[in-house]
Amino acid sequence: MEKWLETARRYDADDQLSKYRDEFYIGENLYYMDGNSLGLMSRRAEASVLDVMDDWKTLGIDGWTEGERPWFYMSERIGELMAGLIGADPVSVLATNSTTVNIHQTVRTLYQPTEDRYKILVDELNFPSDIYAVQAVLDDYGHGDGLLKAKSRDGHNLETEDIIALMDESVALILLPAVLYRSGQILDMERLTRAAHEKGIIIGFDLCHSIGAIPHELKDWGVDFAVWCTYKHLNGGPGSVAGLYVHPKHHHKQVSLRGWFGNNKESQFDMDHTFDPAADISQYQIGTPHILSMAPLLGALEIFNEAGIADVREKSLKLTGFMLEMLDAEFEKYGFEIVTPRPADARGGHVLIGHENAAGINAALKSRGVIPDFRAPSFVRIAPVALYNSFEDVYHALKILKEIMDDGTYKKFGNRRGVVA
Numbered sequence: 229m230e231k232w233l234e235t236a237r238r239y240d241a242d243d244q245l246s247k248y249r250d251e252f253y254i255g256e257n258l259y260y261m262d263g264n265s266l267g268l269m270s271r272r273a274e275a276s277v278l279d280v281m282d283d284w285k286t287l288g289i290d291g292w293t294e295g296e297r298p299w300f301y302m303s304e305r306i307g308e309l310m311a312g313l314i315g316a317d318p319v320s321v322l323a324t325n326s327t328t329v330n331i332h333q334t335v336r337t338l339y340q341p342t343e344d345r346y347k348i349l350v351d352e353l354n355f356p357s358d359i360y361a362v363q364a365v366l367d368d369y370g371h372g373d374g375l376l377k378a379k380s381r382d383g384h385n386l387e388t389e390d391i392i393a394l395m396d397e398s399v400a401l402i403l404l405p406a407v408l409y410r411s412g413q414i415l416d417m418e419r420l421t422r423a424a425h426e427k428g429i430i431i432g433f434d435l436c437h438s439i440g441a442i443p444h445e446l447k448d449w450g451v452d453f454a455v456w457c458t459y460k461h462l463n464g465g466p467g468s469v470a471g472l473y474v475h476p477k478h479h480h481k482q483v484s485l486r487g488w489f490g491n492n493k494e495s496q497f498d499m500d501h502t503f504d505p506a507a508d509i510s511q512y513q514i515g516t517p518h519i520l521s522m523a524p525l526l527g528a529l530e531i532f533n534e535a536g537i538a539d540v541r542e543k544s545l546k547l548t549g550f551m552l553e554m555l556d557a558e559f560e561k562y563g564f565e566i567v568t569p570r571p572a573d574a575r576g577g578h579v580l581i582g583h584e585n586a587a588g589i590n591a592a593l594k595s596r597g598v599i600p601d602f603r604a605p606s607f608v609r610i611a612p613v614a615l616y617n618s619f620e621d622v623y624h625a626l627k628i629l630k631e632i633m634d635d636g637t638y639k640k641f642g643n644r645r646g647v648v649a
């Protein structure tokens with residue numbers, strides 16, 4: 229194992245992003261590898277929350293329009309800060325609601341079924357909330373049987389051609405993940421979008437596991453819409469306000485879930501009963517924005533815009549590459565299945581390993597200060613995050629994993645997941 233430590237130290241010495249590690253609160257002797265579920269708090273995120281609290285303290289109601297960070301425009305302001313991460317114009321990006329609400333909002337708004345074309349194409353590996361939301365839309369439109377699921381050949385990943393083969397004239401809309409939440413596979417968004425548009429289908433992506441980990445070019449690819457959460461790679465904190473993108477060609481369509489914060493800002497306080505939609509993405513807001521759950525993003529996103537998503541991606545690939553190399557070389561005898569695709573263009577920001585005792589192994593790792601997460605039925609997800617993890621973290625996490633396997637301590641933990649895994 230010693231040679232891996234040397235490699236890790238060499239990589240760390242070369243790491244241009246290592247200066248950001250100190251900006252984050254990282255517990256003592258903790259190897260935090262769960263940034264794809266909940267990113268760590270940075271000092272800048274903490275400071276921006278305190279600044280917003282201070283505006284509330286000193287300005288009261290005038291905080292909506294006064295101060296350096298007027299709350300009335302904060303959803304759009306954070307949208308601007310996220311635009312570069314997804315390759316979009318700032319006027320097409322917004323921080324609002326939760327991911328699930330944004331799926332209801334975008335899908336309901338852009339889904340325009342006809343008698344022959346009413347199906348929504350998803351995949352059988354997507355996160356449950358996405359499926360619940362899409363099924364609810366279909367049910368409400370009287371097309372409950374319209375959910376079409378692309379199947380996985382190996383139970384972990386998807387083949388682009390299998391998805392494209394399902395795109396026919398019966399499909400009205402497609403919602404797919406950009407990076408699969410379990411395996412970490414990146415889907416070919418550009419090719420899928422091209423194929424969907426050739427068939428006249430609206431296509432959107434869930435970027436929960438890709439934003440902040442990989443670059444995107446949504447506008448150039450012509451993607452119709454996207455949604456994402458901000459508490460994973462973007463480090464916005466638990467329940468931080470989600471994001472959405474809608475291509476400018478759809479901005480003229482009136483949103484389905486209407487509320488007064490989607491109204492044209494100039495006329496919003498006229499309190500008229502006729503909805504006067506904002507001309508741009510602002511229309512996708514519904515009610516009063518959750519200012520305190522947006523505030524951490526002001527600081528957290530500043531770090532991203534400074535570090536640059538290209539460098540973040542380069543380091544992230546090197547971290548997961550190093551992890552995969554160690555797993556291949558040192559873990560063969562333990563019976564792990566390494567699920568994450570190997571090619572760099574197909575691998576997101578985390579690695580998924582399968583083992584029949586995965587829940588016990590996950591618990592044993594946590595007891596030793598390594599924080600991954602368990603995903604049913606038998607997987608451990610490990611995310612070394614470019615902004616705050618080092619190569620030495622990866623080395624220590626895997627060294628501890630090896631010790632747990634060698635001494636069998638994982639057996640003491642049973643093999644059941646916690647209530648929140």
Ligand SMILES: Cc1ncc(COP(=O)(O)O)c(C=O)c1O
Pocket residue numbers: 326327328329355357358405409434436437457470
């Ligand atoms: C792919 C994906 N979609 C949706 C969600 C749910 O998002 P929210 O709880 O913000 O609605 C998550 C994670 O919680 C996710 O990983």
Ligand SMILES: Nc1c(O)cccc1C(=O)C[C@H](N)C(=O)O
Pocket residue numbers: 264265266355409436648649
């Ligand atoms: N949103 C979460 C939560 O409220 C509690 C615990 C975990 C989460 C997650 O984000 C899970 C995550 N979407 C996943 O990929 O499994």
